[in-house]
Amino acid sequence: MGKLGVAILGATGMVGQIYVQMLSRHPWFEIRAVTGNTSVGKTLAEAYRGRGHVPEKYAELEVLPSDPSRIDADLVFSCLPTKAAREVEPRFAEAGFPVVSDSSAHRYQPDVPxxxxxxxxxxLGLIETQRRQRRWDGFIVTTPNCTTVGFALPLKPLVDRYGVRYVNLVTMQSVSGAGFNGVSSMAIMSNIIPYIEGEEAKVADEPRKIMGTLQDGEVRPLDIVIDATCTRVPTLVGHLEVVQAELNREATVEEVAETLGGFIGLPQQLELPTAPRRPINVVQEEDRPQPRLDTDAGSIPGMTVTVGRIRRGRRPNTVIFVSLSNNLVRGAAGSAILTGELLHVTGWLR
Structure with missing residues (x-):
C-alpha cells in the first residue's frame, strides 16, 4: 500500500520546517506539495536558505500558492498565520480536502474539533456535524495553542481520576513560540516580558472545550476555571509552565505522580508512528524539568510532556507541578501529524 500524499500550507515558516523534517521520514505520509507567500515560485531549498535545513528529497519542491486547484493531496496540514488561515482553510475543506490546522482561526467554532x-x-465525531452544516466534502480539524498542550495533557488524567475545579497557571514561553520575527532581540535578551497578546484567553478557554463532553453533535465544555499569566522568556525552544490545580478530592504526591506517569491514550494503544510510548514523563530531580535538558525527552523526540516538582499546595486538595513541552513539536507540527495519523486509522481519510 502506497503512502498518503500530504500538502503543507505555510511550509516556509518556522513550524512549517518542523513539518517537513518530521514528514521526511514518516512511514505513512509523503509530502506532495508545499505552499508559501513571498517565496512562491522558489524551490523549498531556496525558500529555506539562511533560515533552516531542508531534507534533500524535498529540496527541489516548488513553493506553490495556497490555492486548492494547485494541490494534489490526500491530507492537508496548515500552519498558516491566523488571518490567512481564516480565509484559506475553508476553501480547501470546501474543495474536499481534510485539513489539520494548528492555527487559532477556527478552534473556537462549535462544529470544529x-x-x-x-x-x-x-x-473527531464533530466532523459529521461540520460536513452536514457546511455541506463540505472535506473538513477542518484543529490542534491547540502550543501552551495549552503543555498543561492540558497532564491535566487530563487528573481530571479523570480526581476531578479538577480550578487551575492557576504561570507560563515561561520560549521565543520560538512567536516565530522568526515575533520578538526582537533587543526586547528579549536579558529580559522577561510578562505579557503575550491573546495568549491568556486561549489557555484559559481551550482546555474547557478539549476536555468537554461530545453529546448530540456538540461539545459541552468542562466545568473548570483557569487563570493564566503568560510570559515570554529568552529560551529558544520549550515552554515551561507552573501549574497549581485544585482537585475535587485529596491525593498524595505519590498518587499524582503515578497517575501522570501511567497515563496513555488511544495513540499509544494504536501504536501510531508519532505517538511516544509515554506521553507524560515524570522526573524526580528537584531541579527538573529544564528546557536545555528535557525539551526532547521521550521515545519520539519532542512529543513527550515532562512533569516534575510535584508537590502539595497549602490549600486543601491542591497539587502543584511544573510541566515542559516542545512548543514546535508537541505544541505544533507533531500534534498535527499525530492527529493526521489518528484520522487515517479511524477512517476519516478516503
Missing amino acids: LIIPEVNPEH
Missing part, C-alpha cells in the same frame, strides 16, 4: 489525540479523540 479541537484535538489533543491522547485526550479527546472522540471529538
